[in-house]
Amino acid sequence: MKKSVLLFVVMMMLLPAALFAGGNREVAGRMSLEELQALAAPELDEAEMLSASGAAASSPASDAESGAGGASLLSREAMREAGELTVDVERAVELALKYNLGLKGDQLDLVKKRRAMRTVWNNFVPTVQASTTLNRFNDGSFEVIQMSGASQWGLSAGLDFNLMLNLALFDGITSTQLAYESGLLSYEEARKQLERDVRKSFYNLLLRRENRALFVQQIDAAESRYRQSQVNFRNGLVPELSMLSAQVAWENLKPALESMDLIYEQELAGFKMTLGLSQETELELDGAIAVDPVELSADPLIEEYLAGRLDIASLLYGMENIEVIRRSTISRAFTPNLVLGLNFDPTLGGDPWETSWFDTDNWAQSSGMFRLTVAMNLEGFLPGSKTRVALADLEDDRRSMQLGLMQAIEGAEMEINSLVKSLNKSRRSMSTLRLNVELADRAYRMAEEAYRAGSRELLEVQSAEIELNKANYELLKEKYNYVTGLLDLEYALNTSLEEIKDGNDEQEK
Numbered sequence: 001m002k003k004s005v006l007l008f009v010v011m012m013m014l015l016p017a018a019l020f021a022g023g024n025r026e027v028a029g030r031m032s033l034e035e036l037q038a039l040a041a042p043e044l045d046e047a048e049m050l051s052a053s054g055a056a057a058s059s060p061a062s063d064a065e066s067g068a069g070g071a072s073l074l075s076r077e078a079m080r081e082a083g084e085l086t087v088d089v090e091r092a093v094e095l096a097l098k099y100n101l102g103l104k105g106d107q108l109d110l111v112k113k114r115r116a117m118r119t120v121w122n123n124f125v126p127t128v129q130a131s132t133t134l135n136r137f138n139d140g141s142f143e144v145i146q147m148s149g150a151s152q153w154g155l156s157a158g159l160d161f162n163l164m165l166n167l168a169l170f171d172g173i174t175s176t177q178l179a180y181e182s183g184l185l186s187y188e189e190a191r192k193q194l195e196r197d198v199r200k201s202f203y204n205l206l207l208r209r210e211n212r213a214l215f216v217q218q219i220d221a222a223e224s225r226y227r228q229s230q231v232n233f234r235n236g237l238v239p240e241l242s243m244l245s246a247q248v249a250w251e252n253l254k255p256a257l258e259s260m261d262l263i264y265e266q267e268l269a270g271f272k273m274t275l276g277l278s279q280e281t282e283l284e285l286d287g288a289i290a291v292d293p294v295e296l297s298a299d300p301l302i303e304e305y306l307a308g309r310l311d312i313a314s315l316l317y318g319m320e321n322i323e324v325i326r327r328s329t330i331s332r333a334f335t336p337n338l339v340l341g342l343n344f345d346p347t348l349g350g351d352p353w354e355t356s357w358f359d360t361d362n363w364a365q366s367s368g369m370f371r372l373t374v375a376m377n378l379e380g381f382l383p384g385s386k387t388r389v390a391l392a393d394l395e396d397d398r399r400s401m402q403l404g405l406m407q408a409i410e411g412a413e414m415e416i417n418s419l420v421k422s423l424n425k426s427r428r429s430m431s432t433l434r435l436n437v438e439l440a441d442r443a444y445r446m447a448e449e450a451y452r453a454g455s456r457e458l459l460e461v462q463s464a465e466i467e468l469n470k471a472n473y474e475l476l477k478e479k480y481n482y483v484t485g486l487l488d489l490e491y492a493l494n495t496s497l498e499e500i501k502d503g504n505d506e507q508e509k
Contacts, residue, residue, distance in 0.1 A: 086284040089202045096198045099276025106190040113183040120176045126163035155352035160343040171328035182317040189310040196491045200484045207480045208264045222250040289479045293427040298420040305493035315405045326394045333380030333387040341371035419489045426482040433475040440471040
């Protein structure tokens with residue numbers, strides 16, 4: 001009977017491991033698309049996500065709306081099923097901030113760091129271990145103590161509390177706080193980068209759409225010339241070769257239009273993915289590439305905004321964290337540890353199969369105690385010890401971080417200078433390109449009228465048309481370059497275009 005009970009106890013202990021090890025596994029290759037999508041949809045804690053994104057929005061480095069990243073999966077699925085959707089650039093940014101999966105991953109990282117910061121007090125919670133032991137003396141050893149009337153079987157329990165205190169604990173708390181603040185910066189940087197990329201993609205799609213519209217005008221004009229040449233050929237005004245040349249010029253333009261449409265659809269599909277939309281969604285863009293040129297100077301912008309860059313702030317947090325780690329290493333190695341311990345180990349008197357477990361009189365304390373231990377690690381005092389090597393490495397890391405900061409500052413200055421020069425160049429180029437468009441348009445109209453009157457060849461008209469379309473496209477592309485250059489400058493300065501313009505107006509005054 002006793003052996004049966006012991007076997008039952010062992011089986012109960014092994015049962016959980018067997019349950020975890022077993023189970024039915026789904027083979028990914030046999031899953032349907034719906035099952036795979038369901039598996040890839042995580043259950044997000046909306047309250048924590050909303051709280052974390054709100055904290056990032058309220059941080060000094062952020063100008064985002066509170067709660068933008070806390071959208072639930074249900075609302076995201078509803079958005080994915082939308083049939084038709086028209087967005088302007090601001091609406092596109094809003095959708096990306098709410099539904100972009102990459103940003104969700106960054107937000108989950110922030111949630112973990114925020115949870116760690118809020119529960120940092122658990123460093124002062126002692127470890128608690130409960131145990132129970134059922135023992136049986138071997139036959140040989142039991143013969144020695146059998147004269148005392150003790151049972152061959154024994155049962156004991158244990159409850160042990162342990163807490164180690166060191167000055168390094170306080171540095172650990174500071175490090176956790178720094179990790180969360182650095183996480184806020186990283187999340188804010190991801191938001192701003194996503195916003196910039198969405199705006200640039202939006203304007204790139206507008207550029208391709210406007211270029212297509214110009215190309216369609218070219219095709220319509222080529223078709224019109226072909227129709228006119230047909231009439232002229234039937235009336236005997238032009239030879240058949242002129243009519244065929246006009247037809248070939250018209251037909252040659254059609255494959256290029258198909259290629260433009262294919263590229264546009266591919267980039268639009270990537271844009272939908274960035275916004276978190278279904279590929280079946282009919283997405284229409286509402287907007288135009290409009291510019292309001294302003295003359296900029298690099299030096300005042302560097303002076304005012306360089307220190308507020310997110311990459312510079314991240315390096316500063318990194319340097320501060322290295323200093324905290326250094327202090328923590330010193331505290332752990334060169335200050336004593338205070339260890340508090342408390343344990344209880346009641347033992348059941350008599351045979352556990354015959355004695356009542358619930359009668360407190362049958363339990364006796366064996367060697368339970370409260371312990372207070374002061375311990376000192378002497379390894380750090382030895383020359384060449386691991387601690388001293390670690391401190392030397394941390395000092396090198398600090399110097400390396402300083403060099404990285406210096407390099408980042410120089411790189412930021414170069415980047416801002418380059419962006420400002422490019423913007424000023426684009427501003428000057430747009431004035432020249434507008435004049436080119438007017439001249440090309442006038443030349444094309446004159447060539448078209450002369451061709452209709454029969455005094456110009458078709459080739460001359462086509463050349464004038466090509467130059468007009470080229471001038472229009474170059475002006476449109478320069479506008480796009482200026483708009484995206486401003487977006488890059490906003491990101492590089494970690495500020496808005498309105499603040500840049502306001503600062504520029506104050507300097508002019």
